[in-house]
Amino acid sequence: MNPNTKKFIVVFGVGVLLFVAFKKLRPYGVKDKKNGKSKSVATDEQKKNAAIVVKAYTDAMKGGENKAFLDEMNAEFTKQYGMRVISDKSSGTFIATDLQGNKIV
Numbered sequence: 823m824n825p826n827t828k829k830f831i832v833v834f835g836v837g838v839l840l841f842v843a844f845k846k847l848r849p850y851g852v853k854d855k856k857n858g859k860s861k862s863v864a865t866d867e868q869k870k871n872a873a874i875v876v877k878a879y880t881d882a883m884k885g886g887e888n889k890a891f892l893d894e895m896n897a898e899f900t901k902q903y904g905m906r907v908i909s910d911k912s913s914g915t916f917i918a919t920d921l922q923g924n925k926i927v
Contacts, residue, residue: 864926871903872918872927879907880916 864872882895896906905926910917918926 864920864924868905868920868926872905875899875903875905875907876916876918876927883916 879892879895879899882892887895900906900921905918905920907916907918909915920926
């Protein structure tokens with residue numbers, strides 16, 4: 823085996839070990855340890871309220887309301903329902919989240 827092949831094997835092995843180590847150290851989501859699924863604590867009432875909040879925010883946005891009014895609506899949703907409406911960056915739609923940032927609808 824020539825020295826270049828040995829160096830390649832060592833570098834490749836160290837890279838694989840680093841990948842596995844970082845994969846174990848940095849979890850990508852909060853998982854439920856019992857069944858491995860993400861926690862979803864939204865009740866039916868929260869889901870119903872979230873649908874209403876998203877619909878109201880979307881209608882206001884389509885109605886041409888200014889940013890200050892939309893921010894005021896979000897503040898009122900936070901007080902009344904404990905959730906806020908944000909734009910989903912991947913799809914461009916609006917979603918309701920609780921105050922901790924967990925997606926409801």
